[in-house]
Amino acid sequence: MVFVTGKGGTGKTTVAAALALLAARAGKRVLAVDVEAKGDLAAALGGGAVRFTPQALQRGIYAIALQAEESFQEYLGLYFKVPRLARMTPLARVFDFIATGVPGPRDMLVVGKIAYEERRRDKSGRPAWDIIIVDAASSGHVVSHLAAARAMLTLVRGGVIHSQVEWIDELVRDDSRSTVLLTALPEEMPVVEAIELGARLRSEAGISVSGCVLNRMVLVSVSPSQRRLAAALNRDSDAEEVRHRLGGDPAPFVESVQLASQLHDRSAEYARQLRAGLPAPVVPVPLETASRSGLAMARAVADALAKDGT
Ligand SMILES: Nc1ncnc2c1ncn2[C@@H]1O[C@H](COP(=O)(O)OP(=O)(O)OP(=O)(O)O)[C@@H](O)[C@H]1O
Ligand SMILES: [Mg+2]
Numbered sequence: 001m002v003f004v005t006g007k008g009g010t011g012k013t014t015v016a017a018a019l020a021l022l023a024a025r026a027g028k029r030v031l032a033v034d035v036e037a038k039g040d041l042a043a044a045l046g047g048g049a050v051r052f053t054p055q056a057l058q059r060g061i062y063a064i065a066l067q068a069e070e071s072f073q074e075y076l077g078l079y080f081k082v083p084r085l086a087r088m089t090p091l092a093r094v095f096d097f098i099a100t101g102v103p104g105p106r107d108m109l110v111v112g113k114i115a116y117e118e119r120r121r122d123k124s125g126r127p128a129w130d131i132i133i134v135d136a137a138s139s140g141h142v143v144s145h146l147a148a149a150r151a152m153l154t155l156v157r158g159g160v161i162h163s164q165v166e167w168i169d170e171l172v173r174d175d176s177r178s179t180v181l182l183t184a185l186p187e188e189m190p191v192v193e194a195i196e197l198g199a200r201l202r203s204e205a206g207i208s209v210s211g212c213v214l215n216r217m218v219l220v221s222v223s224p225s226q227r228r229l230a231a232a233l234n235r236d237s238d239a240e241e242v243r244h245r246l247g248g249d250p251a252p253f254v255e256s257v258q259l260a261s262q263l264h265d266r267s268a269e270y271a272r273q274l275r276a277g278l279p280a281p282v283v284p285v286p287l288e289t290a291s292r293s294g295l296a297m298a299r300a301v302a303d304a305l306a307k308d309g310t
Contacts, residue, residue, distance in 0.1 A: 001118055001171075003146065005136040006183035007193040011215035011285075015183050016135035017044035017298035018305055024060035025302075028130035031117055032057070035110055035145070037065035041135040046295035062129075064117075066110055107141075107148035108165070115168040118177065139197045146172055146180070147205035173206045182212040182278075186270035195277035209280045213305070214271055216287040218263035230257040283308055 004016040013034075020032045031054060034041035042050040042065070047057035054062035120128040136142045144151075149169035156162050172178050180201055184194040198209045222230075233250040236242050242250055267284075275282050285304045292300055 001114060001132045001134060001178045003134045003136040003142065003178075003180045004183060005138060005142040005180060005197070006212075007185075007190045008138045010183040010185050010190050011213065011301070012138065012183050013040040013044050013135050014298055014301050015181070015213050015215065015285075015305075016133050017041060017295075018302035019181075020045060020061050020133045021058070021298060021302040022306060023131045023133065024058060028060065029128075030061045031129040031132045032061055032063040033114055033117075033132060033134040034063065034065040035134060035136050039065070041065075043294050044298045066113055107145045108152050108168075110145050111148050111172060112164075112168055115171050118171060119167075139193050142180075143197070143200050143204050146201065146207055150205065175208055175210075178207070179210040180207055182209055182280075184212055184214050184274060185216050186214060186218070186267040188270075191270050191274050191277075194274060198278050198280065209278070211281045211283055212274060212278055213283050213285055214267075214274060215285045215301075217267045217271070217284040218260065219267070219284065219286045220260050221264050222257055222261040226257060227261065230254045 002016075002019060004012050004019070006012055016032065020030045023030045032041055032045060034050060039049060042048060042057060042063055045057040045061060045063060047055070047063065050057070050063045050065045052064055052066070054064050057063050114132060114134060117129060118127075118132055122128055137145055149165050149172060152165045153162065153169055156165065182194045182197060184190040194212055198212075201207045201209060230253070233242055233246075234254045237250050237254075246253055271282060271284060283305065285301055285308075288297060288300050290300075
């Protein structure tokens with residue numbers, strides 16, 4: 001299980017989709033899980049709406065979207081052998097209240113459903129999935145999802161629920177079966193949040209982070225001679241030949257070169273900060289300048305990750 005998380009808007013969905021595409025390219029059977037069920041992950045994998053049951057989106061890639069209500073019904077059915085109709089009983093109404101009103105057990109259902117998929121076997125006893133990639137909640141909420149089993153164990157000391165929750169806690173903290181990949185941008189807050197989140201996941205959920213994708217990096221490096229050329233153009237901006245070759249005032253061209261140079265240096269500086277604060281590899285992914293979205297964007301990021309090779 002690979003949980004992809006980070007500050008909002010840093011590329012969790014795009015990176016999760018890109019990883020799913022790479023795993024499928026390598027011949028793996030992939031389950032992609034959209035925790036927040038906004039539909040973004042399905043769009044990034046070139047599909048329409050995804051539901052609670054796995055649905056094929058690409059060759060080798062199935063996806064599910066978790067919605068608390070549906071997952072709770074399945075959870076009841078699985079563990080307590082309660083048929084769906086029994087939700088109308090007073091007992092089920094009590095559970096319903098727990099599922100929708102109190103944060104802890106509800107978080108438990110999210111991680112519980114993913115853990116159940118990890119343990120699922122086909123008829124021949126083979127795991128249903130080779131890899132599960134989770135487009136997880138952002139920094140604010142992911143720790144409570146991943147620490148939900150551990151939190152519940154402190155509340156429930158014995159019985160069926162305790163044993164159901166215990167294996168989930170063990171699975172999430174087993175770093176041969178479960179890992180977290182962070183996403184960040186070369187900006188102040190996403191870098192600070194990634195470092196803090198890495199530390200919180202370790203201390204509060206007992207989970208170590210395997211890496212951080214530093215997304216939307218400006219990797220184009222302007223060479224010293226290109227900088228000199230830009231400066232010379234600026235000086236000669238009134239020269240007839242310069243204006244002729246650039247089709248007018250050279251200022252936009254000169255400023256673009258300066259801007260690219262500044263953004264490159266800033267990206268490199270944030271990469272240094274992130275590497276210094278996070279005890280895990282940092283993998284840069286370039287800012288895609290071509291206007292792409294959905295599957296085309298996920299494919300571009302997958303290619304960048306494949307090229308990096310980390
Ligand atoms: N390398 C990239 N270059 C340019 N744009 C990118 C890149 N990666 C992602 N994007 C774009 O940035 C936006 C945010 O990405 P994405 O939706 O994957 O982030 P998110 O962390 O899942 O956001 P949210 O917190 O809203 O779920 C999207 O429009 C996406 O297409
Ligand atoms: Mg998203």
